Amino acid sequence: MRALLVDRSAPGGLRLGTAPDPEPASHQALVRVTATSLNYGEVAFALDSVPDGTVLGWDAAGVVERAAADGSGPAVGTPVVTLMPAGAWAELRAVDTDVLGVAPAGADPGALATVPVAGATALRALHRLGPLLGRTVLVTGATGGVGRYTVQLARAAGAHVVASTGSPAENGDLLRRLGAHQVVATPKEAAGPVDGVVDLVGGPQLVEAYEILGEGGTLVAAGHSAGRGEDFPFGALFGDRSRHDRSVVTFFLPACTGLGRDLGWLAHRVAAGELDPGITWRGSWDGAAEAVDALLGGRLHGKAVLTVGS
Numbered sequence: 001m002r003a004l005l006v007d008r009s010a011p012g013g014l015r016l017g018t019a020p021d022p023e024p025a026s027h028q029a030l031v032r033v034t035a036t037s038l039n040y041g042e043v044a045f046a047l048d049s050v051p052d053g054t055v056l057g058w059d060a061a062g063v064v065e066r067a068a069a070d071g072s073g074p075a076v077g078t079p080v081v082t083l084m085p086a087g088a089w090a091e092l093r094a095v096d097t098d099v100l101g102v103a104p105a106g107a108d109p110g111a112l113a114t115v116p117v118a119g120a121t122a123l124r125a126l127h128r129l130g131p132l133l134g135r136t137v138l139v140t141g142a143t144g145g146v147g148r149y150t151v152q153l154a155r156a157a158g159a160h161v162v163a164s165t166g167s168p169a170e171n172g173d174l175l176r177r178l179g180a181h182q183v184v185a186t187p188k189e190a191a192g193p194v195d196g197v198v199d200l201v202g203g204p205q206l207v208e209a210y211e212i213l214g215e216g217g218t219l220v221a222a223g224h225s226a227g228r229g230e231d232f233p234f235g236a237l238f239g240d241r242s243r244h245d246r247s248v249v250t251f252f253l254p255a256c257t258g259l260g261r262d263l264g265w266l267a268h269r270v271a272a273g274e275l276d277p278g279i280t281w282r283g284s285w286d287g288a289a290e291a292v293d294a295l296l297g298g299r300l301h302g303k304a305v306l307t308v309g310s
């Protein structure tokens, strides 16, 4: 099969080449991949940590080519969205059927390919906050792939949504269109205490976000885009009448179980136009180097989608 192979001598660290077809285990379906989307973590970290020739890639949309031998998962020909630790940047991938979501027929594969990491992280991070109806939720790094889904899902769940972005003048309209009630440049600009935070930036923004977390509130530390430490000043962790029982929780999507159902649900919302996949770069996998460069250069502010195959 053809695949994007890690090659540190090539632009973007990737070149189109060939790799052996995957051999699915009995609990895996073989999927013909039609589109993939890039994620910051795999491009910034995974690309540098594997040998040349590796086939990476977390997110893929495609069609079941061969159903799982153990009878689990969908039948041949079913459109699916898939999430695995590697193997999406190839014409064929073997996928555990419990991280495979069934998608509606006829949906745009590029839009579906944004769902696995970005959509599922947003959904599961919000689940961790508990009921959102009538609550205030702050989302940092709101213009990114995960942030856009988080804003939309929090709004759909009935929250008052505060979106934090480094560029409110440029991105305020976009974020309000996605469902934000308030757009701020930094968490401390948010009015009043918030009940929950999905933090995708870390560093000083996490510390600021914690400072405005109200009693019983939860901050999910899901992302670390700032690449900086969290330095809590003395007193920041004190409780008082309005700041009793606040939590910071860590989050790791691959440790979440039962994702297949969530992937299918998200795929249907995207296909119905109820969720905007936030695609800001789209092209053939021949253009992967350009997309990688834009992602690492912080110029994407959304999802890069690559068409896979001919």
Ligand SMILES: NC(=O)c1ccc[n+]([C@@H]2O[C@H](COP(=O)([O-])OP(=O)(O)OC[C@H]3O[C@@H](n4cnc5c(N)ncnc54)[C@H](OP(=O)(O)O)[C@@H]3O)[C@@H](O)[C@H]2O)c1
Pocket: 039, 040, 041, 117, 118, 121, 140, 141, 142, 143, 144, 145, 146, 147, 164, 165, 166, 167, 171, 200, 201, 221, 222, 223, 224, 225, 226, 227, 251, 252, 253, 254, 298, 301, 302, 303
């Ligand atoms: N824990 C998990 O399982 C998990 C799963 C998925 C993703 N993640 C992490 O979540 C984060 C977001 O992922 P993503 O795919 O949405 O990334 P992304 O598309 O690159 O978006 C990140 C956003 O963060 C903001 N940002 C970027 N660099 C920044 C900096 N130096 N200082 C402050 N803000 C910065 C930008 O938003 P503004 O321009 O709006 O400020 C950017 O749009 C990443 O750290 C990723 O690795 C973790």
